[in-house]
Amino acid sequence: MINFQTSPEQYHHWKLEIDGAVATLSMDVQEDETLNEGYKLKLNSYDLGVDIELADAIQRIRFEHPEVRVVVLTSLKPRIFCAGANIYMLGTSSHAFKVNFCKFTNETRCAIEDDSAHSGRRYIAALNGTASGGGYELAIACDEIYLVDDGNSAVSLPEVPLLGVLPGTGGLTRLVDKRKIRRDRADVFSTLAEGLKGKRAKDWGLIDDTFATSKFQDSVNAHVQELVSTKNDQQTPVGIKLNPINVELSSDALEYKYVRLSLHREQRYADLTIRGPEGRPEMSPEEIEQAGDIYWPLRAYRELDHALLHLRVNEPEIGLVCLRSEGEISNVIAVDKNLFTHKDHWLVREIILHMGRVLRRLDLTAKSFFSIIEPGSCFAGNLLELALASDRSYMLNDPDQKVEIMTSEFNTGALPMSNGLTRLQSRFLAEPGKIEEVLAHKDPFDTEAAEEAGLITFAPDDLDWEDEIRLAIEERTSLSPDALTGMEASLRFAGPETMDTKIYGRLTAWQNWIFQRPNAVGEHGALTNYGKPTKAQFDYKRT
C-alpha cells in the first residue's frame, strides 16, 4: 500500500529550509530509498515517493510558513538538478501505475502554479546543473528558471528521442502554452536528447537567465532578495501545523474523523461519506488560526484528499464511488458564510484554495462518481460541489422525509474546475440564465425543486429507490473501465480549455496511448531497452 503521508522530519529526498521570507527546497535523492524494488534513484531521478515529499513540502509551505514569499527549488547534487522520472522505475511499472504516477506529479506541479497564481508566492528554479525530462518539467512549473553556465549543464526533454515516450508531466504543453515558445523551436528542443545550454536556451525562452558557475549562487540570491524586499510591506502571518491525518484502517474501510470510505470490492464500488461540520460556530480568523488543522473545512478536505489518492493507487479495481454526506445543511452553510466573510485572511484563503484543489483532484480521478442524496445528507454549499462534480446524482423523492440540497457563496466561483468554470457554469452551459436562478434561491431545494432546477439527475421515489441505486451501481461497474475513463474525461470538461485541462486531457491521453504501445513498452520498445546493450527496434508505421 502506498502511503501518501509524510512530513519534513521524514523526508528522504528533499531538504526544506526556511529563512525568513525565503524557502529553499533542495533535492538530494537517496538512490536506495525507493518506493519499490528493482531500480536505483540515480542523478536525482525520482519515483512517486520523491514526489509525495515534494507535494507535502509545497502544502506545508502554504499552511505552516505563510511568511514565505519566494520558494527556491535547487539541488544538493553537483552538476545535476534533476534527471526526471526514473526510467527503470517506469520500465518496470504497470501501465496503471505509470498513469497514476504521472497524474500525481502533474497535480503537484499544478499545485506550484496554484500557489504562485493565488497566494503570490514566487517559485524560482535555480538549476545548479542539468535539468532533463521531468527535471526540466519541474523547472517549467516554476515562475522563473535560472541555469548555471558551466559549459555543460543543459535543460532538455529527451523523452521523445531517447525513450520513445512523451515528457509526461506537462512539459510539451507548458513549452508552447506557458512559456509560449515558438512551435518549431519547441519541436527542435523536444527532439534534441542533449537539450540546450546557456545563451541559446535563454534566446529561445527555455530559461530566464544563465550565470557563470562562480556567480550563480550570488546572482540567484541577489534576485531572490530583490523579490523579497519588494514584498515586505505586509504583516507577517504565523503558520499553523499540519498534523498527520489519523485514519483507522480495516480490511474493507478507512475511517477518518469526517470521512468514511467503505469498500465493496466484490461489487467494485465504494461508499465515500463525508460528515458535515458539527456546530455552527462563528469564528474569527484568529479563532480559525487557533483551531488550525482540526477546523472542519481543512480537516475534512485533507481527509477527502487522502481517501481519493488511496482509492486511485491502492484500490484500482474500485470503479465507482458513491458520494454520500451526513450532517446538518445549516451547519455547512454557516461554515461557508464564515469562510466567505474572512476570505481575504491568509489562512482562510489557503483553506479555500485547498478545498478547490481537492475537488479538482476528484474531477480528475479516473473513477465514476455518483452522488446519493438521502435524508440526513448535507449536500449544501461547498459539499454541493461534490454532487455537481459527480457524473450523476440520485436524490430520494419522498414527501414524508426531508431531503434537501442548498447553494451558498461557495458555488459562485471560489472552487473552480480545471477549465476555469464553476461546476454550475459547466452544468448549465446551455442555459447560463439558470445559474443566477439557482443562486437566487436562498432556501434549500427539496427533491422536486432540485429536479425542476436541473441540479440533480434522477429523483426516484421511495418504492424504487433501493432498486434503482442498486441497478445503477451494478450497471456502471459492469462496463469497460477503459471506455468509462475516456468517456468521463470527455464529458466532465465541456466548455473552455486551460493549460491544466490540456495537460490532463490532450497531453495525458496521448502519453497514455504511447505508454502502452509496443514501440515504448514491447520487447523491442525504447523504454524496455533503455540502458541495455540492446537497441530499440520500432515498427515505423505512423498512426
Added chain:
Amino acid sequence: MINFQTSPEQYHHWKLEIDGAVATLSMDVQEDETLNEGYKLKLNSYDLGVDIELADAIQRIRFEHPEVRVVVLTSLKPRIFCAGANIYMLGTSSHAFKVNFCKFTNETRCAIEDDSAHSGRRYIAALNGTASGGGYELAIACDEIYLVDDGNSAVSLPEVPLLGVLPGTGGLTRLVDKRKIRRDRADVFSTLAEGLKGKRAKDWGLIDDTFATSKFQDSVNAHVQELVSTKNDQQTPVGIKLNPINVELSSDALEYKYVRLSLHREQRYADLTIRGPEGRPEMSPEEIEQAGDIYWPLRAYRELDHALLHLRVNEPEIGLVCLRSEGEISNVIAVDKNLFTHKDHWLVREIILHMGRVLRRLDLTAKSFFSIIEPGSCFAGNLLELALASDRSYMLNDPDQKVEIMTSEFNTGALPMSNGLTRLQSRFLAEPGKIEEVLAHKDPFDTEAAEEAGLITFAPDDLDWEDEIRLAIEERTSLSPDALTGMEASLRFAGPETMDTKIYGRLTAWQNWIFQRPNAVGEHGALTNYGKPTKAQFDYKRT
C-alpha cells in the same frame, strides 16, 4: 490501395438528389460493397468506403450545386437511419487503420459544420429510423435533428456499454460542447445501450423534434420549405464541375499537375512538391467560374488534399514529409490578391474555404512536416501557410542565390487552424506584436530577414545545407513514430481550444488509447467478442 476519388454516378451507398435549393442525401448502404473483406455492411452501417462517398457528396454540393441552401440527410432503409461504423470492420482492422478511419470520418463531419458555418447551408438530419453510434454522431454534426416517433426508433451512443470503446467521431464532445447537454444527462445517455426516444430525447436536447410516422415526412418537408423560402432573396449561382483528379502513379511517385509526391520508402520520408501558378492573370469571378476546377487554387489544393490522404492511409511507414514548392512568388501573390478581391463571390469563397480545410488536414496529419525553402521556391501567401504549418522549416542562406518568402492577405485569417488562430498567431503567441510587423513587411523576406523575423527555424549556409537537411531527415525518421505523433499533436495546437481541436486532441487521443487496450481488442475484449456467443471479460482495474 485505398482510392479516395469517387463521384455520384459511382456511389454505392448514397443517393444525392438535387431539387432546387434542397439536396437530399439518402443513405442506402449496400452490404456487400465493402472496402475490405470479412464483414457485411448491415443496417446502414459504414466503412471508410461509405464515408469517402459522403465526403465527396458534401464537397460536390458546395462546388457543383451552390444553389442548394438546405441539405437533408436521411435513409432509404425502413426503421433505420444508420447504425454507425461497422463493428466487424473495426474488429478486424489494424489499430492504425482504425485511427485513420476515425480521423477521416471526423474530418467529413467537420466539413459539414464548416459548410454550415461559412457557406450558410443548413444541414437537417431526418432520422426516419434509429440512429445509433456513428449514425447519431452523423446527425449531431448537422444543424438540426428530427426523429420519427414510431414507438421504436431511438438515438443512441451504445459504444461504451456494448463495445467498450468511445463514440469515435466526435459524439461525446458534440453532446456537451455543441448541443450543450447537461453532463450528467450526457453520462446517462452515453451508457444507455438502447438510447432514448421521442419526448425524452427532445427534452434532453438530443434531438430538435419528433413527429409521428404518418406526419414525419410532411413535417420535415414543411420545415425544409420554410428554411428555403426565407433564403430565396439571393441570386442563384450556377456550379462548376469537379472532374476527377488526374494522377500518374509509379512505384515511388505520384505525379499530379501541380503536385508531385516522391516516396523514399527506404528512408521513410517523402518529398511533397507543390508548383505555384503559372501565369499572373487577373481573373474576374466569371472567368474563375469558367476556369472551374482547372483554376490553380482549386486544382493544386485538391491535388494536395489527395496526396495527404494517400500518404496517411496508403503509406503508413512514411514518417516525414518534406514540403517543397516551385514557382514564382509574384504569381502566388497575384493569385492571392485576385482571390482576396473577389472573396465574397460564392466560388471564390468556396475555393478559399477548401484551401483552409486542406491546410487543416495537413495540421492534423500524423506525419512530421519539414519545409525546405530553396532557390526557385515560392512559399508566399497561401503557400507560406505550408511553411508555417510545418514542424520546422529550413531556408538556404546563400547570398549568391535568391531565396525568398513573402506574406499576403492570406496570412491574416482566411486560412485558420482548427484552434481558430491563424498560423502566424499560433507561431507568435509570445510576441503578438510580431504578427503586425511581419504583415507590414510588403516586400519578400530574404533568408536573413526571414530568420530575424522569426518566420523560419534554421538558415544553414550553402556549405552546410545538404548535410544539415540529410541529417535532419535521418534523425527525424529514426525516432519513435508514436512519440512523434503525440508530440506533434501537443505542440501544433498551442493557445485556445475549439470543439474541433477537442475532438482531434482530447477525444481522439482517449479513443486511440482505448482502441489498443485488451479490454477492447484483446482476446476477451468487447470489440473482439461483439456478436459472438462468447462474452467480453474485463480487467476491471481503472487507469
